[in-house]
Amino acid sequence: MDLSFVILVEMLYAVASLILIGAGLAVVFGMMKVINLAHGEFMMMGGYATITAVGLGVNVFVAMLIIAPLIVGLIGLVVERLVIRHLYGRLVDTMLATWGLSLFFIGLTTMIFGNTTTGISTPIPGFAVGGYQINGYNFFIIVVAVLLLIGILAVLKTTRAGLIARGAMQRADMAATLGYSPDRIYMATFFCGSALSGLAGAVLAPLVGLVPTSGGAYIAKAFITVIAGGPSLVAGLLSSAGVFGVVSQVFTFAISPVIGEVALLIAAVILLRLLPQGITGRFFKGKL
Amino acid sequence: MQGSLSRDVIATVIVTAILLWIMPLLIGTYTLTVLVIYGMLGLSLGLIWGFGGILCFGQAAFFGLGAYTYAIAAINIGESTLPMILAVLVPAIFAALLGAMMFYGRLTDVYLGVITLVVTLILFKFMNSTAGPQYVIGNARMGGFNGIPGFQTLNVPGDPGAYIWGDAYFYVCAVALAIVFLLVSALLRSSFGRIAVGIRENETRMSLMGYDVRARKTVLFSTGAAIAGLAGALFANWGEIVTPNLFSLGQSAEIIIWCIVGGLGTRLGPILGAAGLAYVKFLLGQQHLIDNTLILGLILVLFVLFLPRGIVPALVSLWRISFGRRPLGRIHQARRSRNRERLHG
Secondary structure (H helix, E strand, O other): OHHHHHHHHHHHHHHHHHHHHHHHHHHHHHHHOOOOOOHHHHHHHHHHHHHHHHHOOOOHHHHHHHHHHHHHHHHHHHHHHHOHHHHOOOHHHHHHHHHHHHHHHHHHHHHHHOOOOEOOOOOOOOEEEOOEEEOHHHHHHHHHHHHHHHHHHHHHHHOHHHHHHHHHHHOHHHHHHOOOOHHHHHHHHHHHHHHHHHHHHHHHHHHOOEOOOOHHHHHHHHHHHHHHHOOOOHHHHHHHHHHHHHHHHHHHHHOOHHHHHHHHHHHHHHHHHHOOOOHHHHOOOOOO | OOOOHHHHHHHHHHHHHHHHHHHHHHOOHHHHHHHHHHHHHHHHHHHHHHHOOOOOOOHHHHHHHHHHHHHHHHHHHOOOHHHHHHHHHHHHHHHHHHHHHHHOOOOOHHHHHHHHHHHHHHHHHHHHOOOOOOOEEOOEEOOHHHOEEOOOOOEOOOOOOOEOOOHHHHHHHHHHHHHHHHHHHHHHHOHHHHHHHHHHHOHHHHHHOOOOHHHHHHHHHHHHHHHHHHHHHHHHHHHOEEOHHHHOHHHHHHHHHHHHHHOOOOOHHHHHHHHHHHHHHHHHOOOOOOOHHHHHHHHHHHHHHHOOOOHHHHHHHHHHHHHOOOOOOHHHHHHHHHHHHHHHO
């Protein structure tokens, strides 16, 4: 009984962290068809922003939920204006340019913070369930992921800004005819996507030792979650994170964490081979 | 592709001979060897990406696979000829299987990129976790993160005691690169190569003309992997150790950067890009003012933004503008090409 509860929490946690990792990329890819390979580095910078802010005496939750997204969002804004803006519609070129950016940010962070591991302790204590110890912070991550999904859905479905963004996503030319500048919309969307990456990196930072190359650990997972999810933003994120999270945790508990990771990657290859347009390319069509 | 193959052979032999004479006077042969090996690795991706239109994010997988195959086989066999052959064959077969899975599933651009990236990551994670004594192939322990050291390095075929190392090894690598370059040239001149370029330009049209696009892409992909595998085996011999870092994302990224900077759709571009950037990296590694990765990243971004076709095509067009024959009027040009066609039947 206790064990099954622990496994359930671990699975939910795995799904939630995949949702967090993928969210920023999903916004940028789903709306603008830009594959941001510097996504992992955005998350890494979110982590560093949190740690620096906490070091300066800011409350850890303020640092994670407000400061880190803002800072990374601003970095994203600069990147969009300087680089991405010139490459819209050139999928492969954006991938290459953002890969270059990712290397650039790794180098920059190494120069500023040094090539050492830093970290902060988890702000929520763990507790015991029967004979097992559960990390209380896992619940926080699950809650953040759920709120994040609801938030994205609410913004896209109920607000005027969301409506305009969705319109520009489907027909940029039509949105332009109606007097909305796609350029501005893309800029704002990229800001939101980067801010989400920063948030994810900040929230996950207490769980990992942060090094300048930490982004590499996220990017592959984010990439496959978003691509396997397909064109719909929320439904795709939820379904692919669900599949991959469960698969990796099942194999982690059954065999070992490394096999769990490998199983996740193999599941991604199989899924893409069977559903090359992603899960929501076949199912849940037309959902958000 | 202008001129004939025999002219290519002569030019390659002459240029190789001159470079073999001059380069060791400028740079140490130990560094040169690795530049040549990277050149071959760059050529392998340049072939499948530049001429086949297959953007593989995991060329490092085949490089690493070649290196590991060589190391494991060399420990078990104790001689280097057969391991060298295996190091070419194993990545080629692996790529053929992987390619068949992808191309027969009609996966394209981004999805292809994701799958090749993920396969590289799987290999990287797996090789890193093979530290325990249960991971043994024959007499070779996989060694996990530490890799496999201490295998038999290249020897004269048939005589395991006669090692090829130092300057001699550099000449072996350089000649190998020249031979691979010629083979690639011949391949591109053959009908297979021209059809591959056709597939790059318009896949639907080529399949409507009756060519089996999937099979051809798979074969090309596998050829590229074979070259990468050979480069991997040569690298293993040079470094005398193989580690999981050969499979790392950074390695894959570098190969792509070489091709972009050197110039896609050319044979020489990826080789020059690889050797040039590797040397720049080597020089940068000797200073500690600015981080190495930062500069590489900056180079990639700037090239994508300002020179997306790469250095070699840019230089070629600069040459044409400055020294080439004045471009003729359009009618004149059409007449001339018609005449040429008539002459060559």
